[in-house]
Amino acid sequence: MKLKGVDSVEYKIVVIGLGSGDIDQLTMGIYRKLKQTDHLYLRTSDHPIIKELEQTENLTYTSFDHVYESYQRFEEVYDHIADTLFEQVKIVGELTYAVPGHPMVAERTVQLLLERSQKEKVNVEILGGQSFLDPLFSALKIDPIEGLTFINAMDFDAEDLSFNDHLVICQVYDQFIASEVKLALLDHLPHDYEVIVITSAGNKDEKIVSVSLHELDHDRDINNLTSVYVPPIKEKLGLYHTFASLRRIIRQLRGPEGCPWDKAQTHESLRPYLVEETYEVLEAIDEEDDHHLVEELGDVLLQVMLHSQIGEDDGYFSIDDVIRSLSEKLVRRHPHVFGDKEVQTLEDVGETWKQVKEKEPGRESDQSILQNVNAALPPMLKAADYQKQIEKQGIKLIEGDPWKKLSGLIDDYASSKDEKRLGDVLFTLIYIAKIYKHHPYLSLEKTNREFAARVHRVEKELGEHSFRDLSREQIQSLWENNQTK
Template identity: 45%
Template sequence: MAQQIVVVGLGNYSIDELPMGVYRKLQSVDTVYARTLEHPVINELKDINWKSFDSVYEKHDDFINVYTEIVDTLIEKAETEDVIYAVPGDPSVAETTTQLLLEKFPNVKILGGKSFLDDMFRAVNIDPNDGFTLLDGTNLSETTLNVRTNTIITQVYDQLVASDIKVTLMERYPDEHEVMIVSNARLGEADVITCPLYEMDHHAELSNLTSLFVPKILEEHQMYNDFQYLEHTIDTLVSEDGCPWDKVQTHDSLKRYIIEEAFELIEAIDEEDIDHMVEELGDILLQVMLHASIGKKEGFFDVREVVQELTSKMIRRHPHVFSDQEANDIEDLNRIWQSEKIKEGKVEREKLEKIFADYFLKLYDKTKLEGLGEDGLKEFINKGDLTI
């Protein structure tokens, strides 16, 4: 018969912060299971029979497998005994094993523990009421980052984890963005190192009591690579207080520009000019954003609906990537693509856009090396001697 698992929080630092109830609970059993022995409270309570899971960390290449093995072991033990399981800090804050236990085991009790967050806020002098993001450094991805709020990243165990965190952060933050490495935060004190982001993994004094504070971005020019900032910029241009040209544009008046920008992108591709390609891809994106902002201003749609429709279509039409279908060759791909289009209720129609594209590309290939100016190109087209 399954017993109970009590997850006990050891607090953020020393035994001075340990509640009496938690202390008594630890003293009441023969063995206390600990996620790690690397904690000041454990060093001070040497009379307790601690059994740690430190060796599990050496068996696996990623933390989720470490945490899964720890949880599975605790559940197995709980089949025959009440289990006391000790973790750093507060068991309900930034503790993955607690969440896994709650998902997998019916009788889990959470007891005590002071979170590191209060001491962290004091160490970096921020008010959490201004907003912050809390992330696990061992499971960090670019999609979880929000550069508009202060961010605290936990579990900065060692230099390898710090390096992975740095690389991920540099996808969204400038290399020179100042961050703060905070260790041993307790009782209003902490060891704090302030350095540029690109240097954060150069500091060897990292431990399981180390977290990273990443201040929010304040300089507007550092937001130029942010999609939401782009959306705000284009919305401003087409607003009634915006640019005299942009605010009077319509879907109809913009039609020709998507063709012009596509032509310039093709030129950049042929020239193998990466910088030019980046610029022209931006100009094509500008056309999408202008249409979306006009749709938003008129109350019909916005760019999120465009993105949602595109994402939905790509996932739906690629079940061989996002689901369980298989595609071994182009024929399989075409069959899957057409099958998904039929499911969508798409009505077959004349593919006029393909004819226009074929004509344009043949015209482009025939004239691109001729050095023709505007008048020369018009004269060539007016001859009408190009067939497809």
């Protein structure tokens, strides 16, 4: 393969693949190229074919093995190799660069050469070589048409993997990388899940070992020709932690053979459940109980999934649209993370968020400053948000001593018994709570919990009796003796 657009360039790098390791599988053309080239560079000399040719053909070459010890990141190693090859080819005119396997399979240095070739005005020619995938499939006895994910051990995110397909993780160079792969997979698979470690697939040194996942990094024979095969999960229970599995469950619940209750729900009928589940999340947070929090967050997620499935069933939107909308918003409102904007303080972050938000469609600047306050919020939360929005405009709601203001409002309410005066008292209390960085909702909820705990203590002392079994004086005494400590 020659790069288009640079055929007239005098400099040329010929990239050849050494195959999976068996010299009998090497084509005659590549064999001749290895023997006849005047300038041979190897990404690594740790390859069975190179070792054999050193003995039989007195092969001479320059290896990049030493470069791996000079950098902490593989990407830096690959950049160094590409830089060196471009520098050398402009001195000698033409050189050969040999890599394990096929040059176009899991070879980042080759991709760098191709990406930079036009800028460097160097022709890059690919001569091929057998990929290790063919002997790998034969050794494992798998058919990739059934679904295959093929990834690099040094650059993958386990969150993106589908464990429904055959999974091959290549370039597991050593025990350290094997350990990294193990830890990533253990987040999704049981510790005793069986995986296969295969080294030197397709040649006489081929080694295939089945191990439990937690033992993946115990094999001392792991080298640069090692790959790990993870068979597809057969038990659906093993996939219950994945988003795809949850989506299938929700779809089935509302499907033709699903649950009558789930199928009957609408956006409107689910409204009270979303509010209820949200409050239960807050309760779990207050309890500092992680197990309870996991459960309650799951219940909130269920509401999101049900609303999204209803939208999909009605043909208006799906969970994909929900996720896309959220992702776009997060990226758009964080230009200091996903763009080139610079911020120094939390106040800068808030101002950036505000500026971006104001420019979004449907948020014209001539609308009310209260437009961002959700009308469906409970009154206490809505009052706190109203005060927050007003103070952003530089307006101070209470001039002077807020406690004196509150005292006057309480006197007004005591004398008038007017419900509106009670609202003024509560609104002012919310303002005072904000001054002291207290959240009125959380403060009241704490008192509610203490009150409930006091009632439970009284009930516990009653034992098999009820309040009706005691006199008013006995009940009051019991109540007073169980005050919150």
